[in-house]
Amino acid sequence: MERLQNFIDGAYCDPVKGQYIDNYEPASGKVYSQIPNSTEEDVELAVAAAEKAFPIWSSMSTTERSAIMVKLSEGIQARMDEFVQAESRDNGKPLSLAAHVDIPRAVSNFHFFATAIVHYASESHNMEGVGVNYTLRKPIGIVGCISPWNLPLYLFSWKIAPALAAGNCVVAKPSEITPYTSYLLGKVAKEAGMPDGVLNILHGEGKFAGDAIVKHPKIKAISFTGGTATGEYIARTAAPMFKKLSLELGGKNPNIIFADCDFKEMLSTTLRSSFANQGQICLCGSRIFVERSIYDKFKEEFVKRVDGTVVAHPNNPEAKLGAVVSKPHMEKVLSYVKLAKEEGGTVLSGGERVIVEGYEDGYYLRPTVIEGLSYDCRTNQEEIFGPVVTITPFDTEEEALMMANSTKYGLSATLWTSNLKRAHRIANELDAGIVWINSWLVRDLRTPFGGMKASGVGREGGWEALRFFTEPKNVFVKY
Ligand code: NDP
Numbered sequence: 001m002e003r004l005q006n007f008i009d010g011a012y013c014d015p016v017k018g019q020y021i022d023n024y025e026p027a028s029g030k031v032y033s034q035i036p037n038s039t040e041e042d043v044e045l046a047v048a049a050a051e052k053a054f055p056i057w058s059s060m061s062t063t064e065r066s067a068i069m070v071k072l073s074e075g076i077q078a079r080m081d082e083f084v085q086a087e088s089r090d091n092g093k094p095l096s097l098a099a100h101v102d103i104p105r106a107v108s109n110f111h112f113f114a115t116a117i118v119h120y121a122s123e124s125h126n127m128e129g130v131g132v133n134y135t136l137r138k139p140i141g142i143v144g145c146i147s148p149w150n151l152p153l154y155l156f157s158w159k160i161a162p163a164l165a166a167g168n169c170v171v172a173k174p175s176e177i178t179p180y181t182s183y184l185l186g187k188v189a190k191e192a193g194m195p196d197g198v199l200n201i202l203h204g205e206g207k208f209a210g211d212a213i214v215k216h217p218k219i220k221a222i223s224f225t226g227g228t229a230t231g232e233y234i235a236r237t238a239a240p241m242f243k244k245l246s247l248e249l250g251g252k253n254p255n256i257i258f259a260d261c262d263f264k265e266m267l268s269t270t271l272r273s274s275f276a277n278q279g280q281i282c283l284c285g286s287r288i289f290v291e292r293s294i295y296d297k298f299k300e301e302f303v304k305r306v307d308g309t310v311v312a313h314p315n316n317p318e319a320k321l322g323a324v325v326s327k328p329h330m331e332k333v334l335s336y337v338k339l340a341k342e343e344g345g346t347v348l349s350g351g352e353r354v355i356v357e358g359y360e361d362g363y364y365l366r367p368t369v370i371e372g373l374s375y376d377c378r379t380n381q382e383e384i385f386g387p388v389v390t391i392t393p394f395d396t397e398e399e400a401l402m403m404a405n406s407t408k409y410g411l412s413a414t415l416w417t418s419n420l421k422r423a424h425r426i427a428n429e430l431d432a433g434i435v436w437i438n439s440w441l442v443r444d445l446r447t448p449f450g451g452m453k454a455s456g457v458g459r460e461g462g463w464e465a466l467r468f469f470t471e472p473k474n475v476f477v478k479y
Pocket residue numbers: 146147148149150155173174175176177204205206207209210211212214225226227228230231233234248249250251281282383385411450451455456
């Protein structure tokens with residue numbers, strides 16, 4: 001069986017303690033490879049390599065760094081098929097999704113930050129008659145990047161790319177559940193001419209390798225995407241060491257639908273925003289609020305579409321949903337369906353496992369629609385992170401807003417209306433870091449990305465990411 005390796009100091013290597021963990025294929029429920037269960041000894045090696053590489057990488061001109069990163073992005077593009085197959089196999093997502101979203105967006109992430117850095121300028125402030133201030137933005141040094149399993153390479157590169165572009169060296173850990181594409185990234189970085197030690201990729205469990213990254217005194221900043229509970233632990237651990245922290249955490253996003261929306265467009269986008277990637281996108285709209293006058297029409301047509309949605313093996317071109325990422329995750333999602341029923345909800349569609357012929361042990365779930373729940377019950381307050389949505393009618397704008405803002409989260413929100421005034425008014429009032437009006441998941445890499453409340457601290461994307469990965473230093477010169 002294939003054994004993955006860590007990528008440290010420009011070379012693939014085995015974990016110091018020689019321990020491995022099984023990597024499952026969600027579509028079949030079978031183990032298909034093993035990955036290093038890295039420990040603090042491996043993190044130590046990665047930090048030493050990064051420390052050695054930092055003077056080289058940080059003193060290169062931005063155009064040289066940019067050229068290497070452009071080559072890296074082209075290297076992924078050139079191996080598109082290999083990356084797409086690997087992502088789909090590791091995660092369970094339909095091949096078509098990996099081919100149209102995950103890998104192309106990872107390519108864009110590297111390309112975007114490779115080119116952004118050459119346009120990145122620092123500020124200067126004139127004090128009339130007194131002097132001038134200017135701000136240097138220096139790389140931080142060694143930074144830690146820890147990412148989740150839902151959009152593996154896409155979110156991994158969303159952190160690594162700005163960190164590298166800004167001149168930092170990186171010690172990174174993808175989720176233990178989806179290691180494969182970041183494993184492949186090592187050789188692409190090498191081929192692109194990335195100096196040894198600049199990018200180090202470790203595999204293994206959060207509680208060992210992840211924790212050692214967070215606790216390492218020479219790692220000066222942590223960029224983390226994952227669950228809110230893990231983020232809280234990381235914040236508590238890193239705060240006394242005064243590390244810079246960027247935390248992109250969970251969500252329980254509202255999708256508010258007014259009667260005056262473009263119904264057809266809303267319906268097909270809502271199908272996607274509910275169930276894309278098996279509902280495992282932090283931006284999926286899992287609480288759907290519908291104006292009462294169109295509630296019955298929406299319910300009927302939405303449920304019909306959901307009932308007809310094909311759940312199949314990720315390689316099946318008909319598949320709209322593949323497998324969810326792991327057995328424990330599938331069980332967690334099903335436990336929430338049970339909870340919803342206990343809380344008085346009615347399952348209108350789905351709510352159960354799907355057995356796919358030939359892949360009986362795979363982790364397939366039917367997309368699920370539930371109604372009849374109060375907005376403040378656990379099902380409507382806690383992140384499920386699977387193909388489960390609830391639908392709830394509302395009578396007034398105020399009521400919709402109150403229910404939308406009622407959770408501890410504040411990542412994203414979607415709003416459907418053709419009333420321009422109302423759209424702006426509600427967007428302004430929503431507790432969300434990102435609001436999509438009459439659309440969903442349209443991404444511009446220049447915009448700030450992240451959430452408020454328990455959805456995170458800080459923002460990624462564009463200049464925000466480059467600011468995070470640099471240390472500002474103000475210099476004053478007297479006239
Ligand atoms: P986790 O928090 O379980 O894990 C995220 C990463 O952190 C993994 O690499 C994990 O490693 C690692 N980790 C776990 N424990 C520790 C620790 N003690 N110290 C350091 N690292 C640790 O999240 P999931 O992987 O389950 O991802 C799903 C979550 O991510 C959802 O809540 C989702 O909303 C959120 N998310 C947020 C996004 C955003 O932009 N706001 C985007 C995408 C997802 P390992 O897996 O090996 O244990």
